[in-house]
Amino acid sequence: MEELWVPIIAILCTIGLPVGFGMYLGLTSIRAEHKERMDLIRQGIIPPERMKKKANPNRLVSLRNGIVLIALGIGVIVGFLCSENLTIGHDNEFWIIGASIVFFLGLGYLTYFLVTQKMAIAQPREEPEQE
Structure with a gap:
């Protein structure tokens, strides 16, 4: 039973840590953007709409x-x-x-x-x- 812990921990570290870190960075970015938009609204400035980039394949x-x-x-x-x-x-x-x-x-x-x-x-x- 103890031999199974090493591969389980290795798999969790190689997959779980990057996925968790990516999710953390994504949520932090969304929160910062939301906070910026709310601050602009509090100041009476209408924030510009987010434009989606059109796919322009090279x-x-x-x-x-x-x-x-x-x-x-x-x-x-x-x-x-x-x-x-x-x-x-x-x-x-x-x-x-x-x-x-x-x-x-x-x-x-x-x-x-x-x-x-x-x-x-x-x-x-x-x-x-x-x-």
């Missing part, structure tokens, strides 16, 4: 994430195939898989760079008018 970030995830998947697949089918990979599975993942991630980032560079060349920036 297409380049989505493009980068897509290319990198595809490259990651290809790297994992190639790494497993090489570790299974090549004689050099039988004793070094970890290194073969890791090297192929890093290699294909590098190719993915290089592809992203080349694609965005061509996009920047194709669309020249408009310079602001001088008055």
Whole structure:
């Protein structure tokens, strides 16, 4: 029975403490915002309404994430195939898989760079008018 206390306490500390701290910070932030709004109302100032930000997705970030995830998947697949089918990979599975993942991630980032560079060349920036 005593052996169970160590993993239970470890799980509670690794999960419970960050969750509890996050909840504490969130509640503190909400309380401070509420107090600020109430002070403004007491002074006769109408507090501005909270504006919700509209989602404005950045297409380049989505493009980068897509290319990198595809490259990651290809790297994992190639790494497993090489570790299974090549004689050099039988004793070094970890290194073969890791090297192929890093290699294909590098190719993915290089592809992203080349694609965005061509996009920047194709669309020249408009310079602001001088008055």
